Amino acid sequence: MSAQAQAPPARSGSRTVRRLEPAALFGVMSRDVAIFGRYWKATTFSSIVQPTIYLLAFGLGFGALQKHVGHWTYVQYVGTGVVATAVLFSSAFPGMFNTFIRWQFQRTYDAILAAPVDVEELVTAEVLWISLRAGVYCMAPLLVAIAFGLAPNVGMLLVPEIGFLTGFGFACFGVTIAAVAKTIDNFNYITSAVLTPLFLVAGTFFPVSSLPAGLRTLAQINPLYHCVQLVRDASLGDLGVADLGHAAVLVAFALLMWRLAIWRLGSRLID
């Protein structure tokens, strides 16, 4: 078809491959970056508008009834709670939908796995990208809350890292769900029966202490609860020893979900 076919083919036999190679991770992520270039405007719009609506609704509506939660003002409380909400939605949903669409509908993962990339690298790269994005975009609600009167604090610089860590776990959770789902409609079960309770029973809009004992226990094992606590303590200059515990839960959740996602998706991608 063209004259290019004359140079001798390369011989790349001397190079050897290893596990979790940066080249493979960056390769997969470069694809995400290229695609992100097409829809960043929509993502940015919703990541700012959504917390604004939450803050308006809860701040003006609910805040009129309840000025304080514990020793915090309601803007402090909800403004930081909304950050965790943003992390959950910007990681669990892409984890589920992107994985399912790219694997089942577009078959992109088949193409990537035919290249020198293994399932571990594919999942890790996809999840890293999602959680990096979650870490950056969870700053949006915080900025909105500052506009609503939340005082800036140096501890807020920790928020992207907390968002990244939590987002990593939930993105892996999403990948795992996509791997076990039979159809994309199955995600409705997860959204309504798992994600919605997780997001409400986490101390986002009202304190966990106001819940009955059973739900309080549930909140303790909800990673999002620990994310909310960390974000709140960091943003409001309230960090203490308990926050090490919260961070430890998030690290454990991320590691567990990471291995689970690789295992489950691997068993579906490789037959």
Add this chain to the structure above:
Amino acid sequence: MATTAHSSRQAPAAGEAQAAIALHGVVKRFGSIVAVAGLDLEVPAGICFGLLGPNGAGKSTTMRMLTAQTLADEGTLRVLGYELPRQSKQSRLEMGVVPQLDNLDVELTCRQVLAVFARLYRVPRGEREAAVTRALELANLVPRAETIVKELSGGMRRRLLIARGLIHRPRLVLLDEPTVGLDPQVRQELWTLIDGLREEGVTVLMSTHYIEEAERLADTVAVMSKGQIIARGAPVELVRAHAGEQVLEVYGPPPHLAQVSALAAAEGWSSRRSGPAVAILRAETLNGKAPEGVLRPASLEDAFVALTGEDIE
């Protein structure tokens, strides 16, 4: 086992003397279905090898096993000297894959698709742009470099798919049904491209169910049926061995054709219905009893049908 694995690390450099692909006793089951049933397949380096077979013969499963996207239940697999699945990632670095089903990133431009795969195939940073340009030229897509994939025609998408598999100048290329569903003109273009690969010294393994494609492109053809290779050789040899030199095609109304079929059965001639005619193989060996008909040279399709008992398409 350990010794072979170790020696294989140096082996690929030895190159041409060694088979590019060597499968022995490979079995793959999906539940109760045996897709590949004790497959032995050797593809020497530097040739275009055609894997021919009806749908469901196990061609695509075999292709997927070569990239370790399907894992064999039994048998040994070596690709470019690497043992699969353990060293599969290493072998994938040196081979290109063109799948049967289009799995291009529809939201990206042609240039972006190629750039992503240049990274995935570890093309060094400084060479990536040149590799992308070369691939665009190879696929005749330079004017479409900035076009989003979903806006391309079917033929362009297939060319991009092939260019993507060649971005890193692989030593081995797997083509799974490379021209299925394409119009004749596009098919001709792709054949020229595939033929160009062989001239470069690239080993090509191509699965197809288009007889003409195998006949035109492949140095060696293997016929696969029910998960096994049932015949193998140069297309000309296969025709001679399994269909003879000439075929007699007898035309006529259905009752006449039924008579001819009965006569062939009685005389022990190998025959089959071929569209509106009865085709009798090895026409050169028929004695004076041959019915009136048209003689034509035997084709690979005749050999294929004689071997598999199945009509193509």
